[in-house]
Each structure stands twice: as structure tokens, then as C-alpha cells.
Amino acid sequence: MAGEIRNLTESEKKVYSRNILLPEVGEAGQAKLLQSRVLVAGLGGLGSPALLYLAAAGVGEIGLADCDTVDFSNLQRQILHGRGDVGRHKVDSAVDSITRLNPDVRLNPHKTALDAENAAAIIEPYDFIIEATDNFESKFLINDTCVRLGKAFSHAGVLGTFAQTMTVVPGKCPCYRCVFEDVPPAGTYETADRAGVLGPVAGAMGAIQATETIKYLLGTGGLLVGRLLTWEAMEMSFREVSLRTDRRCAVCRSAGAPT
Numbered sequence: 001m002a003g004e005i006r007n008l009t010e011s012e013k014k015v016y017s018r019n020i021l022l023p024e025v026g027e028a029g030q031a032k033l034l035q036s037r038v039l040v041a042g043l044g045g046l047g048s049p050a051l052l053y054l055a056a057a058g059v060g061e062i063g064l065a066d067c068d069t070v071d072f073s074n075l076q077r078q079i080l081h082g083r084g085d086v087g088r089h090k091v092d093s094a095v096d097s098i099t100r101l102n103p104d105v106r107l108n109p110h111k112t113a114l115d116a117e118n119a120a121a122i123i124e125p126y127d128f129i130i131e132a133t134d135n136f137e138s139k140f141l142i143n144d145t146c147v148r149l150g151k152a153f154s155h156a157g158v159l160g161t162f163a164q165t166m167t168v169v170p171g172k173c174p175c176y177r178c179v180f181e182d183v184p185p186a187g188t189y190e191t192a193d194r195a196g197v198l199g200p201v202a203g204a205m206g207a208i209q210a211t212e213t214i215k216y217l218l219g220t221g222g223l224l225v226g227r228l229l230t231w232e233a234m235e236m237s238f239r240e241v242s243l244r245t246d247r248r249c250a251v252c253r254s255a256g257a258p259t
């Protein structure tokens, strides 16, 4: 996002005309998006729609992080990948999908899971992070690393027909650890492998994550900070829970966040 705002080319004005028409975007906002860098961590049910929308919107540089290969059981919700991609690395399959959609986006492949050794180096160059992983260890690791580095990110989680999402801007609002404390003990929670996931429920959350990203990059609108949005799709009931910074949160304290 840094640096001088450049002028759009004629081709960019055509491709992004429906963004540019929005008063919240305009040509200056589109130029900002084109000069922005976003990391999508997890290329599954949440990351698929988030990545597709960010690439279509013209985010200039996108990092793709995943360690997995495409499985038949992924395809009912992970719409970046098709039947012919089964067995391929998800990062390779995502690069092909995004190149078809918008060849102007610069893609940085990270064929690895984020871990304590590599997380800071992978996250550091990006302006915003999409946390679209499917396990608590990764969710806490991304939260802790982003808070320490001062990087804003969007969290989402989905299971069955239930989903939740929140945005974290470090130092300005509660973090994921303030709300959920720590990785729950093994055996005390369900996973998509056992309980299933309704594809469009993940899709809607990924679309919300992309929307939050665009708003953050543009510096406009009201972000989903200090509140957790939950959705039970069977009842079609959305709820919002107000969140508070936990004074005992080790990661917020170490990052010097106000308590």
C-alpha cells in the first residue's frame, strides 16, 4: 500500500470500471488495491472465494499459503479446484485458477503450512492477512504473529451449517486470543472431516473476508472489529457478539496493546 498512487492504464479502467464507479473506490482506490499485498493462508472452503474475489477486484499481489493437495472430498466447497486438480498441490491449482481469472495479479506461492519458524517471515511483507485455515493451531499462530507484527487480518471459521468471522486490527481491538484464549484440548471439538461443512456457508464467510480486506486496504467503511459475527444457516440467523480486550491476553500485552 506504500508509495505514490499511480495512474490507471486504459485497460485497468475498463476491467475495474464497476469498482471505480463506487464512490468508496474511485480511480485512486483502485490504484491502492493494485498496489496492495494480501496473504491468503489456507486455500480451502474459505480461502477459495476470498482469493477469487480479491484477484477479481485487482489486488496487485497475493500470497497463497497451503501445504495440502486437492482431495475429492474438498471439491463440494473448495471452488478454486476442479476434478482434474485432484492430487495436485492446492497452491498450483490455485495459481492456475487465478491466472485464468486475472493474469495481472502477481502470485507468491508458499507451499507450506505456517509454523512457528516461518510464520513471521511469510506474513511480514503483506498489508493484510486472510486467516482461512481449518485448525486451531494455525488460527492461534496467525493471530499471535499478526498481533506481534501489527498486521491486520480477518479470521473466519466454519463447521457444519455454522460460521463465525471477525477482523483484528492489532492495538485497536480485541484479538482472536482475547476471545478464544487457547487451542482447545484434542477431542473436545468437532472437525469438518467428521462433522461436514455446507459449501456455501464457507463461501459466504470467504466473501465477507474479501470484503473486509478491500475495506481495510481502501481505509473506508466500518470494519468487523470488536465484534464477532456468527451465522447459523439453517435458521438463517445472524448474530453479533460484542468483544472486549482481555487484559490477561499474553500476545496483546507483549505487543503493547492498550488494556
Ligand SMILES: [Zn+2]
Residues within 6 Å of the ligand: 174, 175, 176, 177, 178, 179, 246, 249, 250, 251, 252, 253
Ligand atoms: Zn489479545
